[in-house]
Amino acid sequence: MSLKTEVSFTLNGRAVQVTVPVDMNVLTMLRDELNMTGTKYACGEGECGACTVDVDGETINSCLMYAVDCEGRAITTIEGLRTADGLDPMQKAFVDHGAIQCGFCMPGMIMQAKHLVAKNPNMTDDDLRRGLEGNVCRCTGYYKVFDAVKDVVRGTAEAAE
Amino acid sequence: MTTVIEKDSIIGKRIPKPDAPDKAVGRTRYINDMELPLMLIGKILHTDRVHATIKSIDVSAARALPGVHAVLTADDVPESLKFGIARDNIPLKGGKVRCTRDEIAAVAAETEDIADQALKLIKVEYEDLPGLFDVHEALEDDAPQIHDDRPGNKGLAYSHHSGDLAAAEAESDIILENTFKVHYVTHCCMGTSAVLADFDADGKLTIYSQTQYPYNFKMDLAPALNIHPGDIRVIQPPVGGAFGSKLDVYPFEPICVLLARATQRPVKLVFSREEEFINAPTRQPVEIHLRSGVKKDGTMTFRHVNSLLNNGAYTSWGATTPYVMMRTFSSHFRLQAISYDAQAVYTNNPYAGSFRGYGNVQATYCTSIHADMMAEAVGMDPISFGIKNAQDEGEVTPQGAVLNDCVFAELLKIAGEKTDFVNKMKTYAAERDKPGRIKRGIGIASSIHNAGGAKIHKSDGCGTILKLDDYARATIITGASEIGQGIDAVLCQIISEELGIPVKDVTVVNNDSAIGPWDVGVHASRTTFIAGNSAQRAARRAKEQILNYAASRANVGAGELDLRGGHVVQSKDGVSVAKLDKVLREMHFKEDSELVMTTDYYEPPSEPEGENHVGDMSAAYSHAVHVVEAEIDTETGVITVEKITSVQDVGRIVNEMGLEAQIEGGIIMGLGYALSEELQIEDGYVRNPNFRDYKVMTAPEIPEMELHFVESQSSTGPLGAKGIAELPTIVIAPAVANALYNATGIRIFNPPLTPEKVARAIWERDQGHAQAAE
Numbered sequence: 001m002s003l004k005t006e007v008s009f010t011l012n013g014r015a016v017q018v019t020v021p022v023d024m025n026v027l028t029m030l031r032d033e034l035n036m037t038g039t040k041y042a043c044g045e046g047e048c049g050a051c052t053v054d055v056d057g058e059t060i061n062s063c064l065m066y067a068v069d070c071e072g073r074a075i076t077t078i079e080g081l082r083t084a085d086g087l088d089p090m091q092k093a094f095v096d097h098g099a100i101q102c103g104f105c106m107p108g109m110i111m112q113a114k115h116l117v118a119k120n121p122n123m124t125d126d127d128l129r130r131g132l133e134g135n136v137c138r139c140t141g142y143y144k145v146f147d148a149v150k151d152v153v154r155g156t157a158e159a160a161e
Numbered sequence: 162m163t164t165v166i167e168k169d170s171i172i173g174k175r176i177p178k179p180d181a182p183d184k185a186v187g188r189t190r191y192i193n194d195m196e197l198p199l200m201l202i203g204k205i206l207h208t209d210r211v212h213a214t215i216k217s218i219d220v221s222a223a224r225a226l227p228g229v230h231a232v233l234t235a236d237d238v239p240e241s242l243k244f245g246i247a248r249d250n251i252p253l254k255g256g257k258v259r260c261t262r263d264e265i266a267a268v269a270a271e272t273e274d275i276a277d278q279a280l281k282l283i284k285v286e287y288e289d290l291p292g293l294f295d296v297h298e299a300l301e302d303d304a305p306q307i308h309d310d311r312p313g314n315k316g317l318a319y320s321h322h323s324g325d326l327a328a329a330e331a332e333s334d335i336i337l338e339n340t341f342k343v344h345y346v347t348h349c350c351m352g353t354s355a356v357l358a359d360f361d362a363d364g365k366l367t368i369y370s371q372t373q374y375p376y377n378f379k380m381d382l383a384p385a386l387n388i389h390p391g392d393i394r395v396i397q398p399p400v401g402g403a404f405g406s407k408l409d410v411y412p413f414e415p416i417c418v419l420l421a422r423a424t425q426r427p428v429k430l431v432f433s434r435e436e437e438f439i440n441a442p443t444r445q446p447v448e449i450h451l452r453s454g455v456k457k458d459g460t461m462t463f464r465h466v467n468s469l470l471n472n473g474a475y476t477s478w479g480a481t482t483p484y485v486m487m488r489t490f491s492s493h494f495r496l497q498a499i500s501y502d503a504q505a506v507y508t509n510n511p512y513a514g515s516f517r518g519y520g521n522v523q524a525t526y527c528t529s530i531h532a533d534m535m536a537e538a539v540g541m542d543p544i545s546f547g548i549k550n551a552q553d554e555g556e557v558t559p560q561g562a563v564l565n566d567c568v569f570a571e572l573l574k575i576a577g578e579k580t581d582f583v584n585k586m587k588t589y590a591a592e593r594d595k596p597g598r599i600k601r602g603i604g605i606a607s608s609i610h611n612a613g614g615a616k617i618h619k620s621d622g623c624g625t626i627l628k629l630d631d632y633a634r635a636t637i638i639t640g641a642s643e644i645g646q647g648i649d650a651v652l653c654q655i656i657s658e659e660l661g662i663p664v665k666d667v668t669v670v671n672n673d674s675a676i677g678p679w680d681v682g683v684h685a686s687r688t689t690f691i692a693g694n695s696a697q698r699a700a701r702r703a704k705e706q707i708l709n710y711a712a713s714r715a716n717v718g719a720g721e722l723d724l725r726g727g728h729v730v731q732s733k734d735g736v737s738v739a740k741l742d743k744v745l746r747e748m749h750f751k752e753d754s755e756l757v758m759t760t761d762y763y764e765p766p767s768e769p770e771g772e773n774h775v776g777d778m779s780a781a782y783s784h785a786v787h788v789v790e791a792e793i794d795t796e797t798g799v800i801t802v803e804k805i806t807s808v809q810d811v812g813r814i815v816n817e818m819g820l821e822a823q824i825e826g827g828i829i830m831g832l833g834y835a836l837s838e839e840l841q842i843e844d845g846y847v848r849n850p851n852f853r854d855y856k857v858m859t860a861p862e863i864p865e866m867e868l869h870f871v872e873s874q875s876s877t878g879p880l881g882a883k884g885i886a887e888l889p890t891i892v893i894a895p896a897v898a899n900a901l902y903n904a905t906g907i908r909i910f911n912p913p914l915t916p917e918k919v920a921r922a923i924w925e926r927d928q929g930h931a932q933a934a935e
Contacts, residue, residue, distance in 0.1 A: 037194035038187020040401075042351045043434040047852035050351060078187035091185040095177050098818035101826065102645030103184030104351035104401030110185060132860040136852060138349050138402050139645055141825030142863045144818075 009070040011036075012080030018067075026062035026070060027051045030077060033067075038078040038107045042136075049135030052108035053077050059115040061134075078107035081114065089155060090114045093148040101139035109135045113149045121156050164737035166726040171657050172880050175818035176664055178650045180399065180643065189399050192355040192369050193431050200357070201230055203420045203430035204276035205413060206266040206283055207440065208258040211294075211509040211845030212307070213287040215256060220266060222282040228275035231423040232283070233267045238419060244385035244410055247317060247476035249308055252385055252415040258287075259307055259474035260509050261846055262440045264412050269420040269428050292845055296448065296469040296506040307474060307507040316472040316505030319483035321491060321774040323559040324498025329463035332497075333454030335538045337531055341449045342911040343523040345840040346833075347441060348516060349857055352401015353432040354441055356414050358421035365392045366418060371400040373407040373644050374682025375674045377618070385415035386422075395674040403644040404830070405515035406442050408684055409477045413440070438850030442514025443840055444522065445479035446471050447486070447503075451527050455535040461550045463498040464528075466490050472505040472512060479513025480505040482520030484617065487774060489524035492558035492609050492782075494532065494550040499559050509845045515684065517827065518891040521610055522834065526912060529606035529895035533902065542586065543605050543899070544577035547786075561775040562782055566873040566883075568810050569609070569784040575869055576605060576786040576808045585790070589903050600793045602904025605786065606896035612812065612883035613781030613875070614765045615685035622764040623692045624678025627699040629707075629757040631749055633662055633727060633742035637699070638670045640680025641692030646886060647819035648688045652696045654816060655879060659700035661724035662741065678762065686884030689815060690781065693879030695763035702759035710748050710755070711738060766877060780877045785809040785888035787828070789896040793904045798920025800836060800901060804865040805893070812875040812883030820885060824868055827889030833858045835894035839913050 002021035009016060011034070020029050027044075030036040030053070039062060042050035046061040053062045054076040081088035087095065090110055100106050109132065116123060116131040123131070128149055137145065183189045220232045235255025242251055254263045266283050270276035293299040293307065299314040307314055330336065357369035366388060372378040375395040383390040400407065417430040432440065448469045454462035466487075472480050483503035491499040516522075536546035551569040558564065577583060585603045592600065614621040626638040635656050643649045653667040671677055680692065704724055711729045712719040715738050723730050728737040729744055748755050765780035788806040793799070805828055814820055837856040841848040849855045874881040894912050902908055907922045 031194070036187075037190060040191075040352070041193065042353065042401075043852050045434070045851065045853075048351070048434075082186045087182060087185060091182075094185050095181040098175070098177065098181075098822045100178060100181040100184050101647065101822060102351065102400060102402045103180070103189060104191065106184055107187045126861075129860040129863070134859075136349075136351065136857055136859060138351050138404070138830070138857065139826045140822055141827075141829035141866070142858075142860050143825050143866060144822055145860070 005068055007068050007071050009072060010074040012076055020067040022068055024067045026053065026065045026067050029067035030062065036077055036079055040104055040107055042104065049112060050105050050108040052111045052135065054111060054115060059112050078111060081110070088114070090117070090152050093151045097144050097148040097151060099140060099144035099148045105135060105137045109137060109145060117149065117152055117156060121153060123153065164728065166728055166730050166735045166737060168725060168735065171654050171664060173814045173817055176650050176654055176816045178647050178819065179653060179669065180649060191352050191401050192357055192371060192398050193352055193401065195357055195369060195398065195429065197357065197359060197427040200427040200429055201269040201271060201424055202273045202276050203417050203428045204268045204280055205264045205416060206280045208261060208263045208265050210258050210287050210289060211261055211292045212290040213258050214290060215258060215265065216286040216288055218266060219284040223268060223279040226275065226279050226282060228271040229268060229279045230426065231269040231420055232279065233419055233423060234265065239387065242385050242387060244381065244415070245476055246478065246481065249311065250412065250475040252412050252419060260511055262511050264416055267416045267420055269424050292509045294508050294510055294845055296471050296508065299506045299508050307509065311507055314507040316476055316507055317480045318505065319487060319503045319774070321487045321499065321501045321560060323773065324463065324496065326463055326465065326498040326500050329498035330454055332456060333462045334457040335535065336452060336454045337534055338452045339910055341451060341527045343447055343449070343526055344912060345443045345446045345842055346838045347438060347443045347840050348402065348404045348406040350402030350404065350406060353434060353437040354413060355429070355431040356417045357427060357429040358418040359427040360421055360425065365394065367394045367396060368418065369396045369398055370414065371403065371407050372397065373403045373642050374684065375642060376640065376679045377682060378410065379674060381410045382415060385410060386418055397642060397672040400644050403683065404517045405519060405684065408515045408682060411442070435850045438840070438855065439511070439847045442477055442479065443511060444516040445482045445513035445520065447523050449523070449527050451531060453531045453535065455539060457539055459539045459541045459546050459549050461494050461496055461535065463496055464490050466501045468503045470503060470505040471510055472507050473510040474507065475512050476505070477512050478515040482523065485520035486524040488560060488562070489521050489528055489608060491560045492562055493525065493528045495552050495556070496559065510842055511847065517830065518887045519685070521608060521887065521891045522831070522894070525606065525608040525891050526895045529608065530898055530908065533899045542583045544573055544582055547573040547607060561777050562779065563777050564782055566781065566875050568871055568873045572784055572786045572808045572810060572871055573607065575871065576788050576806060579867065579869060580788045580806050582788060586903055593904065593906055598794060598796050600795055600904040602791050602793060602900035602902070604789045604896045604899030604901070604903055606892045606899060607784060607786040608888065608891050609782055609784050610888050610891060611685055611779035612783035612885070613690045613779045613877055614687040614767060616767045616769045616778045618681055620764060621681055621687070621691065621767060622762055623680040623695045624762045625695040625699040625760065626678060627656070627703055627759045629703060629745055631742065631746050633745055634666045634668070635660060635662060636668045636670060637696055638677055639692050639696060640678045641671060641688050642683045643671060644683050646683065646688070646823060647816065648692060650819055651689050651693060651815050655693055655696045656700050659697060659704055662727055686887045689882055690878050690884045691763060691765055693882060695761045697879045698763060699759045699761040702761065703757050706757055706759070707744060711744050781812065781875045781883050783810045783812065783883045783885070783888060785892050787892040787896045789893070789900045791897065791900045791904065793901060793919065795905065795923050798916035798918070798923065800897065800914055800919060802832060802864045802897060804867065806867045807889060808869040808871065809885065809888055810873045810883065811870045811885050812878045813872045813881030814870055815880065815882050820870065821868060823886050824889045825866055827886060828866060828893055829858045829863060831890040831893030834913065835897040836913055837915065
C-alpha cells in the first residue's frame with residue numbers, strides 16, 4: 001500500500017482537502033477520490049489530451065501530474081466552466097457547431113480551447129491547430145472544433161470593441 | 162384572432178445533437194465513469210505467449226490476497242461455452258493459448274490496485290508451440306494446427322462467380338495484375354472498452370454495455386454464459402466511440418459477467434489504452450491478388466480476385482468482410498464477368514472485427530487504383546474513364562444490386578469540374594521527371610456502398626414506439642442506438658417534421674433493451690435510413706389519429722387539416738383550428754378517452770443474398786468520389802495532403818451539420834489509414850500499443866476539405882435520405898495513392914503510404930533510372 005498524504009487546493013473555485021496516495025495522479029484523484037468524472041482517462045501517458053485540466057492558468061495532462069503537487073493551487077475542470085447562467089461560451093459553441101459526436105475527448109478539448117483563447121485572443125488558424133495538437137479526437141475531423149473556437153474568438157473580439 | 166402558420170420544414174437544417182450539451186459540460190456518464198453500490202473491479206490476465214500449451218496455472222496466492230473476491234480460470238468455466246460467429250472462441254482459455262490476446266485468468270477485487278496486484282501473483286507455466294503468422298505458411302500441409310477442429314487452419318470462405326470470365330478475358334486488350342496487401346489498423350475509440358455486469362436476486366443479468374447492436378448482442382452473449390438470452394437486459398450508456406468495434410461480443414464481456422456471477426456483486430471492467438491497442442478488434446488485413454481487364458476503347462471487362470484474410474486466432478466479424486469486398490469488386494463500375502474467392506486463414510495473430518467501411522476500404526483501395534492504371538493504359542483521363550464505366554440509373558450489378566436513384570456519373574463529372582482535375586493532372590504529370598524536390602499530385606477515387614441497410618440477418622428492421630403527452634411533447638422509443646454519430650438529432654427532426662412540433666420537444670429513448678423495440682444495430686450506414694423510415698411511419702400514424710379526431714371535432718375532412726407549429730391548422734391556408742396540446746388533452750380526457758401512442762416495425766424492401774451471393778440486399782445504394790491534392794517531398798517521402806474534395810450522393814440532407822460532421826470525421830479516419838496508421842504486428846505481438854507510435858491524425862495535419870452533397874432523392878429513404886457514414890472513410894486512401902502516382906510515377910500497393918515506404922520507392926525508382934542510363 002502506498003503512503004498517503006493530505007493535499008489542499010482549490011477545485012472549481014471551492015476549497016477541497018483530500019487524502020491521497022503519494023503516487024496517485026491528478027486524473028485518478030479527480031475521478032476516483034472526488035467523483036469528478038468529467039475529466040477522462042483515454043491513454044494515461046500524456047498522448048491524447050482527454051484529461052486536460054487547468055492548473056493556475058496553464059493546461060496540463062492531469063494523468064502526468066501528481067495529486068500531491070496540487071497543494072495550494074487552483075484547478076479548473078470541465079465541470080467548473082459551467083455557470084449558474086448555463087453553458088460557458090466555449091461549451092455552447094462546441095454544441096452549436098456540431099463539434100461533439102461521441103464526446104469523450106471533448107472535456108479535454110474544450111479546456112484546451114478555452115485556455116488558447118484566454119492566452120491569445122488574436123490567434124491565427126495555425127496557432128489554433130498547433131494549440132490543439134495534443135488533443136486527439138477520433139470522431140469529428142476537427143473542422144467543427146476549429147469553427148467553434150473561431151466563433152468564440154470572434155465573440156471575444158466583438159465584446160472587446 | 163386568427164393564427165396563420167405557414168408550411169415550414171426542418172429537414173436540411175443544422176440541428177445540434179441533443180446529447181451534446183451534457184457532453185460539453187462533463188455531465189455525461191460513460192460506463193468508464195459509472196459506479197454501482199458494492200461494485201468490484203475486474204481485470205484480465207492475458208497471456209504473454211503467441212502459441213503455447215498451458216502446463217499449469219497457480220492462482221492460490223492471488224486468491225489469498227485481501228480484497229480479492231474471485232479469481233477465475235478456465236477450470237471454473239465449462240469448456241462448452243463457445244461463442245462467436247464461427248463458435249471458435251471461449252471466454253477463458255485453458256489447455257492452450259493461440260494469440261497474445263488470450264484471456265487465461267480474471268480477477269474481481271475491491272480496487273483496481275488490488276486487482277493489478279492479484280494478476281501479478283498468478284503463476285503460469287507454458288510450453289511454447291511454433292507460431293504461425295503468415296497466411297501462406299499457415300496453409301502449408303505440414304503447418305501446425307491452431308484449432309484441432311479447423312483442419313488446414315481454414316476459416317470462413319466466400320466466392321462469387323458470374324459472367325463468362327474466359328470470354329471477357331479474351332475480349333480484353335489490356336490485363337492488369339497486382340497483389341495488394343492491406344494492413345492492420347484499429348479503431349482507437351477514445352473511450353476504452355468497458356463493461357459493467359450486475360445480477361439481480363432472481364439471477365437475471367443487467368449488462369451495461371458499449372454494444373452498438375444491443376438486441377443481437379443478447380443472442381450472441383448468451384452462449385458464452387450458458388444463460389437464456391431473455392434473461393439479459395442490455396443498458397447502453399453513452400459510448401466513447403465505436404466505429405464498428407462494438408458489433409460483436411468480445412471475451413472481456415462474458416468474463417466480466419462470470420466475475421459478477423461468481424461474486425454476486427456488480428463488476429466493472431475497463432481496458433487501459435495499452436490493453437485496448439492489443440485486445441480490441443482491428444480492421445481485417447487482407448492480401449488481394451487482382452486481375453482486371455479493359456478494352457482499348459476504355460470499356461472495363463472483368464475482375465478476377467483471389468484473396469487471403471489473416472483471420473488471427475479466432476473468428477470475429479473481420480472474417481466476414483468478404484461479403485462487402487465482393488460487392489465492391491462486382492459493382493464498382495460495370496463489368497461483364499467477375500470471379501471472387503476469399504479464404505480466411507487461422508494464424509497466431511490478433512483477430513479483426515468490423516470497422517467503418519467493413520471490407521470496402523480494403524476493396525476500394527484495389528479497384529480505384531486499378532481504375533486509375535487502366536485509364537492511363539488506354540489513354541483516357543480518369544474522369545472520362547470513370548463516366549464511361551459507371552452504371553446508369555436502374556442498372557443491376559452482377560450480384561443483383563438494383564442501382565435505383567444512381568448518380569455515379571454525375572458525381573464524377575462534378576468532382577472533375579470542381580477540382581479542374583484533368584488540367585491539374587496533366588500539369589503535374591509533366592512536372593514529374595523535371596528536377597525539384599517537391600512534387601505535386603492530384604488523385605481521384607470512387608466507390609459504391611449500401612445506403613439502405615444490408616440484409617445480412619433474417620430481418621434488417623427497426624422498431625419504433627411513439628407517444629405524445631398532454632403538453633404535445635413527443636417521446637420516440639427506438640431500437641436504433643446512438644453511438645455519437647447523431648441519430649437522435651435525425652430522429653427528432655423527422656418526428657418534428659411530421660408532427661409540426663419543435664425539435665426540442667422530442668425526446669429519444671434508446672438505451673435499454675427492456676424498453677426498446679428490436680433493431681439489427683448500428684452498422685452498414687443503415688440507421689438514418691432504417692430507423693428514420695420507422696420513425697416517420699410511426700409519426701404519420703400518430704398524425705392520422707390526431708387529425709381524425711380534430712376533423713370530427715371541427716366537422717371537416719381529415720384531409721383538410723395539417724399539423725404545423727404546434728397547432729392543428731387548415732391545410733389550404735394554415736389557419737389554426739386549435740392548439741395541438743389542447744387537442745391532445747381533449748382526446749385524452751374525453752368520455753371515450755384515447756392516448757396518442759403508435760408503433761411501427763419497418764422492414765426495408767431488400768432481400769438476403771441467395772446462392773452465389775446474389776441478392777438486392779440493400780434498399781438503396783450510394784456512391785462517393787474523392788479528389789486528393791497533395792505535395793510530396795521526394796527526399797523525405799512525406800506526403801502532405803493539402804485538399805480533399807468530396808462529392809457524395811447523400812439522397813437528401815436531413816441534418817446538414819451532422820452530415821458534415823460524419824463526412825469530415827470519416828475522411829480524416831480514412832486519411833489516417835492512408836498515411837500513418839498501422840498496427841504493427843510482429844510474430845504475433847503488437848509492437849506499437851500507444852498513441853505515440855500508432856499515429857492518428859491531429860489538428861495540424863487536417864487538410865482543407867470541400868464537401869459537395871448531391872441529393873438523388875432516394876425513392877425508398879426517409880424523406881429521400883440515404884445512409885452516408887462509411888463512404889467518406891472508404892474512398893480516401895486510393896485517392897492519395899493515385900495522387901502520389903500523378904506526382905512521382907510510383908504505385909504503392911500496400912498502404913499506409915508512410916514516408917519510409919514512399920522515400921524507398923522513390924529511391925528505387927531513381928536507382929532504376931540510373932541503371933537504365935548506364
